[in-house]
Amino acid sequence: MDTGGEIAPDVRSILNAARDRSGGGGRVAVDARSLPEAFDTAEADGRVPVIAEVKPTSPTTAGERRDDPVELAEQMVDGGAAALSVLTEPEHFGGSPEVLRRVREAVDVPVLRKDFVLYEEQLDVVEADVILLIVRFLEEEGTDDLEDLLAAARERGFQVLVETHTEREVEQAIDAGADIVGVNNRDLAELEVDLSTFEDVAPTVPENVTLIAESGLETPDDVTRMRTAGADACLIGSAIMAGDVRERTRQFTTSEETQS
Numbered sequence: 001m002d003t004g005g006e007i008a009p010d011v012r013s014i015l016n017a018a019r020d021r022s023g024g025g026g027r028v029a030v031d032a033r034s035l036p037e038a039f040d041t042a043e044a045d046g047r048v049p050v051i052a053e054v055k056p057t058s059p060t061t062a063g064e065r066r067d068d069p070v071e072l073a074e075q076m077v078d079g080g081a082a083a084l085s086v087l088t089e090p091e092h093f094g095g096s097p098e099v100l101r102r103v104r105e106a107v108d109v110p111v112l113r114k115d116f117v118l119y120e121e122q123l124d125v126v127e128a129d130v131i132l133l134i135v136r137f138l139e140e141e142g143t144d145d146l147e148d149l150l151a152a153a154r155e156r157g158f159q160v161l162v163e164t165h166t167e168r169e170v171e172q173a174i175d176a177g178a179d180i181v182g183v184n185n186r187d188l189a190e191l192e193v194d195l196s197t198f199e200d201v202a203p204t205v206p207e208n209v210t211l212i213a214e215s216g217l218e219t220p221d222d223v224t225r226m227r228t229a230g231a232d233a234c235l236i237g238s239a240i241m242a243g244d245v246r247e248r249t250r251q252f253t254t255s256e257e258t259q260s
């Protein structure tokens with residue numbers, strides 16, 4: 001089944017590469033750090049819950065950041081990040097499972113594995129606290145079913161962030177049993193970012209679901225905008241990676257403090 005409409009050539013290339021990647025060796029069993037609790041801890045400390053992303057490059061980024069990803073991750077935590085996201089996709093994002101393993105060992109916050117998982121065996125590549133499943137990708141011909149993958153991930157101990165872009169995808173995520181939902185402001189057809197996507201889609205997400213605004217946040221005002229629209233947390237990559245990551249993370253995690 002392929003019901004989700006057009007996707008950009010770069011995204012098609014990401015998807016084709018993901019189809020070719022093998023799974024891990026044995027089945028993983030994760031003792032996960034709680035993502036909702038990490039958000040609550042940040043709020044209790046007066047920090048805006050931010051998932052800071054270690055993202056060396058991407059199809060929409062010029063160049064590649066080659067600093068030690070573990071040092072970058074530690075600086076993000078220093079800057080107040082409630083959780084981290086680490087790209088493990090090698091071909092388009094410069095990531096690797098080994099980097100995630102090293103980062104998770106070095107920090108004590110939850111770590112999201114940011115990759116394009118299509119098949120159950122790909123869950124077994126590396127331990128992480130949270131795994132990403134993208135509704136649109138799992139509509140593609142020959143991929144595993146969202147509900148089955150969600151269950152398989154939970155059986156291994158992962159928490160699951162289910163990524164959506166439309167109201168229809170939110171409905172699919174909720175029907176499949178998601179309790180952590182991301183709304184991605186970047187559309188996979190043109191790779192354009194529009195923060196009103198989150199504002200339009202967020203009201204359709206049930207109150208008891210942990211809701212994350214993803215992509216395209218560039219300033220503390222953008223964080224405030226997403227929080228006003230209902231985000232429990234914001235996932236920020238490029239804007240943090242584009243400079244001093246400790247300082248940039250701090251600007252986002254203290255954005256509500258500086259406005260009150």
Ligand SMILES: O=C(O)c1ccccc1NCC(=O)[C@H](O)[C@H](O)COP(=O)(O)O
Pocket residue numbers: 010011014053055058059060061184186191214215216217235236237238239
């Ligand atoms: O970031 C890209 O260029 C990209 C292109 C195609 C598919 C996915 C892509 N990004 C994955 C992500 O979800 C983002 O890395 C994440 O939400 C952070 O976004 P940003 O803050 O805009 O870097």
